Amino acid sequence: MTTTRDSGSGLAPSTIxxxxxxxxxxxxxxAVLGxxxxxxxxxxxxxxxxxxNDSDAIVLAPIVLPANATGIATVVLMVAIAVYAFLLVRSARKVPLWLTTIFAILFLLGFLTWAAAGSTVPLVGLLAGALTVSTPLIFGSLGGVISERVGVVNIAIEGQLLAGAxxxxxxxxxTGSAIVGLLAAMFAGALVSVILASFAIKYLVDQVIVGVVLNVLVIGLTSFFYSTVMVADPELxxxxxxxxxxxxxLLSDxxxxxxxxxxxxxxxxxxxALVPTVWFALFKTRWGLRLRSVGEHPKAADTVGINVRATRFWNVLLAGAIVGGGGAFFTLAAIGSFTKExxxxxxxxxLAAVIFGQWNPIKATLAALLFGFATNLQSTLSIVGSPVPSEFMLMLPYLVTIFAVAGLVGMSRAPAASGKPYIKA
Structure with a gap:
């Protein structure tokens, strides 16, 4: 929308x-759904x-919420927040992240209380499970933020996670060593990034196409070696x-x-440790400034002596190593063995968390936690006997992802040069 304001000099400059x-x-x-x-x-x-739990050092009394009263209270508060958000946007002000967070918490509280009425929800188990599901998502989103901030769209996060696992x-x-396995997973993720960076940066192939092809390639290779090697001798x-x-x-108590x-x-x-480190390095260090300048305006970065291609190449490799380390979580911590896909x-x-988080490491982490919570919620509600159909519960994490990216993210702008190959004049 365009408005005109008088500057006092007789001219009326337009303000967008x-x-x-x-x-x-x-x-x-x-709010209506609620x-x-x-x-x-x-x-x-x-x-x-x-x-x-009864085995905890400090045992807290459970919290009992009446389903009807809690539902009414959450709906009233959600309507109030929705009205306030309309007023903010009408006055050309941005809806703050904390308001969106409060709204999401209210809806989740109302939904969980409604769905589990008459049952007991193990809150610690629910949150611990959400963190477990979110861990590889957070590693993937951090790698995605670094890669896109430097100007390379990383569709291959799925392949990097799978290769790492x-x-x-x-x-x-x-080797009999989980540490060596973790380091090898980081190398595998970086190796996938080498292919992505080589084709996207050196040969100027469309980055999205390269990422999709790499995902298919890694799925095919891992499935083949799993079926022919791992299944034949799983002990080895x-x-x-x-x-x-x-x-x-002390802290665990x-x-x-x-x-x-x-x-x-x-x-x-x-x-x-990695989440605040990536944020600090990205926004408070010379390395981060160079990285972001290459992702925003590579020509300007080139004119001040920054090697655009080398900066992109090595940071895409770094992103791949981080994502590969997240893939190791599946096999070395969560599940304990590799299975196909x-x-x-x-x-x-x-990748959706990167977009929802507006290419910010902290926000992308929060988005990954939200998606992980939604994924784990389906299991918890199935256990407590929720009236929600099981087919819908399987769809829940993906519905949350779609609504979050399409609706709650608001105005966001990707790095200006993200996905655009740089050709030095």
Missing amino acids: VVRSWKAPIAFAIF AVLFIGLARGGDTTYRLS FVAAMVATL FNKPDRFQRISIP IPILGPILFNQTIIVYIMF MTNGAGFIA
Whole structure:
């Protein structure tokens, strides 16, 4: 929308005001959906949230919420937030991230309380499972942020995760060392990135096409070697040494958060350190400034002496190594062995988290946590006997992904040179 303001000099310069109604409309849709479910299809009874296990150092009393009253309260608050978001956009102001976060928490609370009415929800188990599902998504989203910030669209996250999972399982089994398996997984992810970077940067092939081809190639190769090598002798090739959980003294005894955050494997602790490190390096260091300048305006970066192609190449390799390390989580921590196509589309959800997170490491991590929570929620609701059809529950994580990227992300802009090959004049 364009508005005209008088500058006081007789001239009337035009000011471009861009309003995005995505977030308010999405809020309104979810508020209506909440009203239909929580009020129109209200379920009687109470929902009990179990906050700790009997074996915990500190045992907390469960929280009991009446399903009807909680549903009404959440709908009222969601409607208020939707109205406030409309007013913000109408006045050409941006809907803040914290408001979207509060709205999402309210809807999830109302939905979970409604769906589990008359049952007990193991809250710690639900959140711990969500973190487990989110871990490879976070590694994938961090690699995607680095790659796209430097100007290369990384559709091959799925292939990098799968390659990391396969190589980690085989190398860890052969060497008897999970650490060596993790390093091998990082190498495998970087190797996939070498192919992506070579074709996209040196030979100027369309980056999306290269990424799709690499995904298909890795799926085919891993499936072939799994069927012909691993299945034939799983004791020799597919029984890796796994990372054990490391409980941090005192911190692991903190109610709710302790068992979730401080009783994890080394890969999760690496992830905890990696998220702020990538953010700091990307926005507070010379390396990050060079990387972002190449992704925004490679010609300007070239004129000040930055080697655009080399910067892109090595940072795409770094991104691939990070994603490959995330793939190792499947086989060295979560599952304990490799199975065919075990990533199951996690790379594409990680790519959606990059977009939803507006190419910011912190926001992309939060988006990955949201998608991981939605994925784990289907299992929890199936256990407590939710009235929601099982087919819908299987669709839930993907529906959340679509709504988040299409509706809640609002105005976002990818790095200006992302996906565009640089040809030096």
